Amino acid sequence: METNKCFLFFGVTWTILFAGISFYWAMGGMFGVRSLGGSIYEMALNPEPSFITIVWITGFIKLLGVVLLLMQLFNWRNCLIRKxxxxxxxxxxxxxxxYGSLNFTTISLSEAGILNLEIDKYATxxxxxxxxxxxxLGGIFYFFSIKKKKDERNLSL
Incomplete structure (x- = not known):
């Protein structure tokens, strides 16, 4: 496999920022929470300890993406690991x-009056x-961060 270091760098940066937002919110930060709307915003106003735990966990899960992307920088000799x-x-x-495009579509359809979602105008x-x-954008960074080498293109899993 071959890495596209530009997309890989942007993917790592994207992931760290994304996880950082979760950690900020888990520590009680409220900037940007209203933009999510719906039940997440409501739960963030008076969070239960279990909700805070879930937000911490999501931050750490997001950081696994950094590990995945950085693993591309190693020269794996095992063909199965590379695949x-x-x-x-x-x-x-x-x-x-x-995920992003389907949410974008459903929110757009709601805004057009075709679907009925309970998201306020600010969050929309x-x-x-x-x-x-x-x-x-994160999906694009991840997808294009790795590519097959020319001599590996005919190999299958």
Missing amino acids: ILYYITKILGLLLFL FWRLIFWEPYWM
């Missing part, structure tokens, strides 16, 4: 992008302008 790393990174990139604006594109 697994390749497919996990590609699938994760697709899932991140799909920030979800469409920032959050969902942020998910999609």
